[in-house]
Every structure is written in C-alpha cells, then in structure tokens.
Amino acid sequence: MTKVSMRVNGRPVSAEVEGRTLLVQFLREGLGLTGTHVGCDTAQCGACVVHVDGRATKACNVFAMDCDGAEVATIEGMAAPDGTLSPIQQAFQDHHGLQCGFCTPGMVMSAAALLDENPRPTEAEVREYLEGNICRCTGYHNIVKAILAASGQPVAVAAE
Amino acid sequence: MYAFDFVRPTSVADAVAALGEADAQALGGGQTLIPALKQRLASPSTLVSLGAIAEIRGVCLDDDGRVCIGGGTTHATVARQAAAHYPALAAMAGRIGDPAVRNRGTLGGSLANNDPSACYPAAVLASNATVITNTRRIAADDYFQGMFTTALEEGELITEVRFPVPQAANYQKFVQPASRFALTAVFVARFADGVRVAVTGASEEGVFRWTEAEAALSDSFTPGALAALSVPADGMIDDLHGTPEYRAHLVRVLTGRAVAAAG
Numbered sequence: 001m002t003k004v005s006m007r008v009n010g011r012p013v014s015a016e017v018e019g020r021t022l023l024v025q026f027l028r029e030g031l032g033l034t035g036t037h038v039g040c041d042t043a044q045c046g047a048c049v050v051h052v053d054g055r056a057t058k059a060c061n062v063f064a065m066d067c068d069g070a071e072v073a074t075i076e077g078m079a080a081p082d083g084t085l086s087p088i089q090q091a092f093q094d095h096h097g098l099q100c101g102f103c104t105p106g107m108v109m110s111a112a113a114l115l116d117e118n119p120r121p122t123e124a125e126v127r128e129y130l131e132g133n134i135c136r137c138t139g140y141h142n143i144v145k146a147i148l149a150a151s152g153q154p155v156a157v158a159a160e
Numbered sequence: 161m162y163a164f165d166f167v168r169p170t171s172v173a174d175a176v177a178a179l180g181e182a183d184a185q186a187l188g189g190g191q192t193l194i195p196a197l198k199q200r201l202a203s204p205s206t207l208v209s210l211g212a213i214a215e216i217r218g219v220c221l222d223d224d225g226r227v228c229i230g231g232g233t234t235h236a237t238v239a240r241q242a243a244a245h246y247p248a249l250a251a252m253a254g255r256i257g258d259p260a261v262r263n264r265g266t267l268g269g270s271l272a273n274n275d276p277s278a279c280y281p282a283a284v285l286a287s288n289a290t291v292i293t294n295t296r297r298i299a300a301d302d303y304f305q306g307m308f309t310t311a312l313e314e315g316e317l318i319t320e321v322r323f324p325v326p327q328a329a330n331y332q333k334f335v336q337p338a339s340r341f342a343l344t345a346v347f348v349a350r351f352a353d354g355v356r357v358a359v360t361g362a363s364e365e366g367v368f369r370w371t372e373a374e375a376a377l378s379d380s381f382t383p384g385a386l387a388a389l390s391v392p393a394d395g396m397i398d399d400l401h402g403t404p405e406y407r408a409h410l411v412r413v414l415t416g417r418a419v420a421a422a423g
Contacts, residue, residue, distance in 0.1 A: 002166065019166025019207060020197070042195050044338075046260065055236070055263040061194050062264060065166050066187075066211045113259065131340065132258025 006070045008033070009077030017064045024048045024059035026067075027074060035075040035105050039134070046133030049106035049113075050074045056113035058132070075105035078112070088112055088150040095155070097146035099137035107133050111147045120151050161197045165206040170213060172319055176294050178208040179315040186210055186317060188269025189234060191261050216268070216319050221245055225325060231268025231318035238267065248329035248422070252283050252347065255333060257340050268318035274366055276307045276397065277341040279333065281367035284321060286329070286347035286358035292320040307366045326351050328381075330422035332414040334361075336401050343401055344410040346370075348418040354378040357415055362407040364395050373415050383416035 005014035008031060015030050027033045027050070036059055039047030043061040050059045051073040078086040085093065088111050098104045107130070114121060114129040121129070126144050135143060145155045169175040179186060185204035187193055189211075196202045210216065216232035219241035227245045229238060239254030239262065256262055256270075256279050270280040271291060284291070284300050291298040293316045303311050312318070326349035333345035342361035349356045355377040357370045376385040391411045396404035 019164050020161045022194075041198065043191060043261065046258070049260055052263075056260045057263055058260045061191060061261075063166065063187075063190070063194070063207075063209070065168060066190070066209050068168065068212075110259070129259055132260050 002065060004065050004068045006067050006072055008072045009074060019063065019065060021064045022060055023050070023052075023057075023062045023064050023067050023072070026064035027059060027072075030064075033074050033076050037102055037105055039102065039106075044132075044134065045103070046106040046110060046130075047103050049109040049133065051109060051113060054113075054116065056110050073109070075108060078108060086112075088115070088147065091146040091150035092143070095142050095146040095149055097138065097143045103133060103135045103137075107135065107143055111150065114147070115151055120153060121147075123148060162200060162203045164204050166209065167206060168209040168212045172213060172215060172294055172317060175208055175210060175213060175317060176315060178206065179317070181206050184208055184315070186272070188232065188266040188272070189264035190269075191257065191265040192269070192273050192275065210266075210268070210317070216317075219245075222322065227323045227325060229267055229321050229323070231271075231320055232266050233268075235262035235265050235267070235270075246323060246325050246329070248326075248331055248347070248349075249283055249287070249323060252279050252331040252333075255279070255335075261340075267321060271303070271318055271321070272310065272312060274304060274308055274310050275341070276363065276366040277336070277339075277343070277361040279331070279342060279345060279360065282342075282345055282347040282358040282360040283331065284323070284358075285367050285369060286349040286356045287323045287326065288349075288351070288356060289321050289323045291318055292322065293318055301369075304367050307364060309366070324351065328422040330418040332418040332421065334410055334414060336361075344407050344414060346411060346414040346418050348377070348415060348422055350377070350381055350422065355381060359411050359415075362391075362396050362411055364397055370411065370415065373412075377419060381419060381422075383419050386412055386416050386419070 001016040037047035039045035043058045048059040149155045183205035187207045187209045216230040218230045235253040235256045243250035291303045329349040331347045334343045336343040344361040347358045357373045360367045391408040393404035393408040396407040
C-alpha cells in the first residue's frame with residue numbers, strides 16, 4: 001500500500017492504495033463519490049469520465065497512483081454547493097437528455113470538457129466528441145441538443 | 161487484476177533502473193495495458209509508470225526542421241501542438257480512439273505495443289521517422305518487426321520520435337466503429353526524394369510499406385497512378401469485420417483517397 005494524495009472537487013484527499021487501485025475505485029469506494037459510474041470497465045462506454053487536470057479521462061482506465069498530485073473533478077463537483085445545477089446539468093434536464101441516467105455523469109463531464117476546449121461546438125463536433133460515451137436509452141439526439149443549448153446556441157424545442 | 165508493485169519515477173534513468181527488475185513492465189498512458197491487466201493477459205511484478213517523467217513529454221522542431229515528439233506525449237497534445245508543423249500527423253493523432261483515450265494514450269506506448277491496427281505505426285513508417293530510445297536511434301524501417309513485435313530490447317524505453325516533415329501527406333482511416341481502431345488505414349507522405357506509403361490494420365505482419373504504390377506515386381503523385389496496381393490478399397487479416405480480400409481492396413482505395421486529399 002502506498003499513500004496517494006490529490007485534490008478532488010477542490011478538496012485535498014489522501015489515502016493508502018494498492019498499485020492496482022483504479023481511480024474510479026478510489027473515488028467510489030475510498031471517497032464514497034458514487035456519482036462516477038462503472039459501466040463497461042473496459043474503457044469503451046465513458047460512464048466513468050472525470051476530469052484529471054482539466055482533461056476528460058476514463059477513471060476505469062487510469063490508476064489512482066498515476067493521479068498523485070492531480071486535480072480531479074467529478075460529477076459531484078458540478079452543481080453549486082446550494083444544489084443549483086450547472087448550466088450543462090440544467091440543459092440535460094430541460095432537453096430530456098437522459099432516461100435511465102446511468103451514462104449521464106460521464107456525458108456531463110465529457111460535455112464540460114468539450115465546452116472548455118470549444119465553447120460553441122457544431123452539432124457534428126458534439127457528436128464526434130461523444131464517440132467514447134455510450135448511451136443505450138436516448139439515441140443521443142437530446143443529449144446533443146442539451147449540450148448545444150448549454151453552449152448558448154439555439155436548439156429546437158421538442159414537441160409537447 | 162493481479163497485484164503488482166507500482167513505481168512512478170520522475171526521470172528516464174530511474175525508470176530504466178526500475179525496469180531492470182524481473183518481470184517489470186513500463187506503463188505509458190495505459191489505454192491498452194490496463195484493459196490487458198484486467199483480463200489477466202499481463203501479470204507484471206512491478207509496473208513502472210512513465211507518467212511523471214517530464215523529460216519525455218512535449219513537441220518541438222529540431223534544427224533540421226523535424227518534428228520531435230517525446231515518447232510520453234499524449235495523442236491530444238500531438239493533435240494540438242503538431243498541427244502547425246505537420247498537419248497530417250496532428251490530424252491522425254486527433255482521430256485515435258476517443259477524446260478521453262487521447263488525453264491518456266501516448267506515442268511511445270502505441271509504438272512499443274505495435275498493435276497491427278494502431279494508427280501511429282503507419283505515420284512513423286510513412287514519415288521515415290527515427291525512434292529514439294534511452295540507448296540508441298532506430299530507423300522506422302528497422303523498428304517494426306511484425307504484429308506486437310518491435311526492435312525494442314527488454315527494458316528499453318522510447319524517449320522521443322523524430323518525424324521528417326513531408327511536402328504533402330495524408331492519413332486515411334477506415335474506422336472500425338466499435339473499437340475506433342483502423343479496420344484498414346493508409347498514411348501517404350511525399351518527400352522531395354520520393355513517396356512513402358504505409359498501411360496499418362491490414363496485414364497479419366502489422367504495419368507495412370506498399371512499395372509498388374510508392375514507385376508509381378513517385379513517378380506521378382495522382383490517384384490514377386494506382387489504377388493498374390492491386391494488393392494481394394495473402395497474409396491480410398481475416399476477422400468478423402472484414403475478409404483479407406476486403407482489406408486488400410481497402411488498401412488501394414484508401415491510398416487513392418490519401419493521394420487525392422494530400423494534393
């Protein structure tokens with residue numbers, strides 16, 4: 001066991017971990033931050049996407065010890081302390097960008113990374129950026145719509 | 161995953177020393193190795209992370225105008241920082257895997273693994289790049305030695321790759337949509353002294369040069385120069401995604417598209 005230290009959602013944390021401890025295990029089992037989901041556990045589905053030093057990262061495919069000293073952001077850090085949703089989260093709600101919700105934490109974290117890099121992406125750019133995030137409910141249309149809306153671009157409103 | 165010791169040296173010298181231990185294995189970005197560890201396809205006693213070695217990261221130009229990329233540089237960084245110097249290389253790096261994979265996966269990791277369907281081997285071979293390790297320089301033509309096989313010795317680390325910049329180049333990738341690896345892909349690079357064509361995702365021997373196309377394109381750098389050529393299906397990969405004949409066909413089609421796009 002080796003001590004690992006990082007900042008998670010702005011809070012300094014440290015713990016003893018095994019070499020094989022994945023970042024997602026450290027977050028979920030060590031810190032109780034269960035918003036980051038394990039879907040496929042093979043780096044395909046993107047349900048576990050978090051930010052490591054500002055970059056979208058699949059937390060099931062990186063070791064906790066390789067994040068020593070890093071700044072990690074998870075879905076739990078997206079809303080304001082009073083519970084007010086971030087603009088991306090609010091847009092997912094407004095545009096029905098989720099059904100079962102399992103992929104949503106990864107979708108929101110990927111969307112946040114995209115909008116950091118590219119504040120006004122085209123629809124094609126949004127779809128390309130989500131290549132590594134799989135949703136089995138929505139068919140992606142409302143997710144893409146939510147991300148475009150969160151970027152401040154007009155989107156068609158779904159029929160009532 | 162079996163248990164292992166994890167070390168995270170901050171210099172190449174310390175990493176090489178750690179890799180001298182029995183059953184030690186280098187860890188680049190881990191985008192291939194970590195899934196392999198989970199499947200117990202690899203069981204190192206010690207994993208030597210290269211993630212904290214600043215001296216093997218970064219993109220720069222050397223005095224001869226070659227693009228020099230540290231072995232620990234991520235695909236995302238190459239996509240951003242090589243774009244002004246070698247656009248075709250940057251575009252290739254920007255389409256590996258998905259954005260999260262590109263934020264972790266590294267040039268050195270891809271080359272050390274030499275997956276027969278990986279993108280980087282095609283770029284390195286077509287560019288006639290030089291692979292630099294902690295002990296020597298290896299020409300691209302000598303580096304790739306078959307599927308998952310390279311000239312690297314045990315414990316040898318890729319510290320840098322130097323890419324001569326072609327006059328024109330393009331990479332055409334026919335994506336296998338589930339894995340986002342190349343079902344087949346072709347990197348074409350035109351230099352003053354000739355054209356190089358490297359093919360990945362097609363051969364059971366891994367990346368290879370299509371020398372007949374190189375000769376034809378060196379005479380006439382047009383898609384039409386390929387019209388009389390064909391690629392034999394013998395030795396091409398046969399899997400549920402494509403037959404050997406299909407891959408052989410793709411090689412010619414993608415080479416033509418790459419030439420057209422490179423202009």
